[in-house]
Amino acid sequence: MTVKKLKPLAAGxxxxxxxxxxxxxxxxxxxxxxxxxxxxxxTQEQDQQNxxxxxxxxxxxxxxxxxxxxxNHSNYDESKANPWPNYPDPLTLNNxxxxxxxxx
Numbered sequence: 049m050t051v052k053k054l055k056p057l058a059a060g061x062x063x064x065x066x067x068x069x070x071x072x073x074x075x076x077x078x079x080x081x082x083x084x085x086x087x088x089x090x091t092q093e094q095d096q097q098n099x100x101x102x103x104x105x106x107x108x109x110x111x112x113x114x115x116x117x118x119x120n121h122s123n124y125d126e127s128k129a130n131p132w133p134n135y136p137d138p139l140t141l142n143n144x145x146x147x148x149x150x151x152x
Contacts, residue, residue: 090098100108112122123129139147 113120
């Protein structure tokens, strides 16, 4: 081969090497992907404790007490259970006038 024929071939090889080497370097230095941790089968108590620790909860509010003298005792008396014993009449306006037409 003559020198004139080798110059384009050499230039092509240099061009290919210049394009391929950054790609090879990119894939060669790629960090290994980490797999997620394996699934854990927790009981309800373990799961609740884990969530409490993640959220930084220091204490939980106590539930209803069975002692009638406690301020948070359970209320099973039906007469005390209704928080709105006297509902207002829905067909009475705030000024006391009765609603007589749909436009009102």
